[in-house]
Amino acid sequence: MSDLLYSHTYQIQGRDFEHGGEASSDIKEALKRMGINPQVIKRTAIASYEAEMNIIVYTEKGELLLEVYPKMIRVTATDRGPGIEDVELAMKEGYSTAPPEIREMGFGSGMGLPNIKKNADRLLIESHPGKGTKVIFEIDIPNASV
């Protein structure tokens, strides 16, 4: 995969609910500036937002890497959080380990990973309990609209 058009790394601070979603808003703006198909932008922004909130809710610190190629967008979310014990279970809609205070904030409903999957064309989750999680997803750009 050469021909990288754009890349940027966003640092995400865990528990920083006030700024949660800022990176995804920036990603949305960056993709808009590149003139990418609005539907692709929305799907990328939604999936990034869920990945960003997962880092904020469950970990101390992490990052989002945005890479734009001519035919697809790749986002890599990496953290050194507690990891996911059972990825298959975590992919189930409604399954959540979030504490009640997170749910009261409108998150932790067990829709995060399923929502990423719904919006992405490809999704890979690598998790090592106690060490961290890496979520990589790609969204295709139809007709190379960049």
Place this chain on the structure above:
Amino acid sequence: MINGKVLSGESLLDEVEIKRGFAADLLSDVLALVEVENRDVVLITGITNPQIVRTAVLMDIPMVIVARGKRVPWETITLGEEKGVIVVSTELIVFVTCGLLYKAGIEGARITRGP
């Protein structure tokens, strides 16, 4: 109509024409389900944190109504102002807010079937 108080984005009121509504306290449901075509959807919620504005920005939702008279934190109001999202608070509960809007001709939001 809902006796709301505009907290942010007052200057944008003339530019926005709301035709559809969606009510949720789970922001993931908003992200997963709502289809916004022409910036014409209002979100009615009981959540007050800045994430309601972030979610609105991402989804191209121009207006958020916070129901049940909940105190909306300063961070949410200033973020709404900064991002150009109209944040309105009302003393009414979600059910009544939705009912009044529906009676006034606001329809339910279109739901996505996934990409």
